[in-house]
Amino acid sequence: MGTSYNVTVVVTNDQGKVDQIQGAIDATLVDVNAKMSNWDPNSEISKFNRSESTDFLPISEHLYEVMHSAERVHKASLGQLDVTLGPLIELWGFGSKERESETPSAEAIAAALDRVGLSEVIELRDQPELSMKKKYPDTSVYLASLAKGYGIDRVALAIEDLGFSDFMVEIGGDIYVSGENVKSKPWRIGVERPSATEMAIEKIISTSNLGMATSGDYRIYFEKDGVRYSHIIDAQTGAPVTHKTASVTVLAENAMMADAWATALLVLGSEAGMSIAEKEELAVLFIVRDEQDNSGFSLVASSKFEKMQPMEMEKTK
Structure with missing residues (x-):
């Protein structure tokens, strides 16, 4: 995800499980990155972005969950959460390309706007299988606004599965906290x-x-x-x-x-x-x-x- 993480777990009589925590965190984040990371060219979402197919493509349950949540917030926020804004992000110089010396023209912005909009350029379906399709061959999905949070939630579940209830998980400044801290507060x-x-x-x-x-x-x-x-x-x-x-x-x-x-x-x-x-x-x-x-x-x-x-x-x- 191009960032750091920090996990704090309050341990009392379960010292023997401490070594398991790091293993569970590592395995969980490897799995999340393998599906959601735009930094990893071999991730599930990167492969979807590279594909020029405009047919429905099968996706994992985890990616479907994140995309379904993105759709919900997209609709409720008047379209302002939009995971398809890549062309505009690149146009303004906040992506992988070097920023141009001049700010984008109105014509360039209008052209980019025609290629984005989650509800317009991406379609999800859950039958007959979980799948997703793009409207244009070059449509891309960037999950920076949800993937960190999703990774945190997955790590939290992994820690809970080991029997711990008091912990904090942070990735890139986003957080989930459970139970109480070491001072029982x-x-x-x-x-x-x-x-x-x-x-x-x-x-x-x-x-x-x-x-x-x-x-x-x-x-x-x-x-x-x-x-x-x-x-x-x-x-x-x-x-x-x-x-x-x-x-x-x-x-x-x-x-x-x-x-x-x-x-x-x-x-x-x-x-x-x-x-x-x-x-x-x-x-x-x-x-x-x-x-x-x-x-x-x-x-x-x-x-x-x-x-x-x-x-x-x-x-x-």
Whole structure:
């Protein structure tokens, strides 16, 4: 997945099983990567992307589960979670190709938009077998917005199968926590301040038995002629978002859904995103830049988040 992971397991009288934990983690992540990784040219999704067939192709149960979840969030987020945005990501220089000296033209963006849209270019079916087809031979699927979360959930299940109930699994900043920490209290997770110039914690979240993911626009971006372009692409306009929402943190029943929703809601921004968060009963924390001072932030939480994490909404510097 091109990132690191960290797993913490609270062990009491099961010391003999400790050696099994690393083996279970390794085996699980090898399997997840073999199906979901866009970094691995031999993975299931990479082979699907390379195929020029527009017929239904059989896929694994695991890939079907992830794609089905992607479809659900795609529809509920007004299309803003979109795993087919590869052409636009490449066009803006956030993919594998070197960035062009000039920003994309309106014509180039329009041409790329015609080739993307999960509900338009990908079709799933579960009968007579689990399978997936693409509309165009060059249609590609990129699972960065769900695969880390899915990997976390699979690792969590592997640890549970070994008999452990108190643990934390983190991959690339996304997390699932179960039970209690070593102090027999809920796990405490820090939400980073969305700043490219400092490392600081904006909010501490106390949680258990939930997935947690944060998406932000403050790490990957470029500037051109005084304009800042983040890697967060609006699926409707085909261009980087321009709103003031700097990061979104989501608590959900598993890490995959937290991962997917954090991405979708960051694209939408706090205003449009909050409406959907309330409709979908999501626990969400938006961190929004001040209109006049980009170094200051306001915290805006959904009703469900406030019930789970009582907090005072204050501007912070």
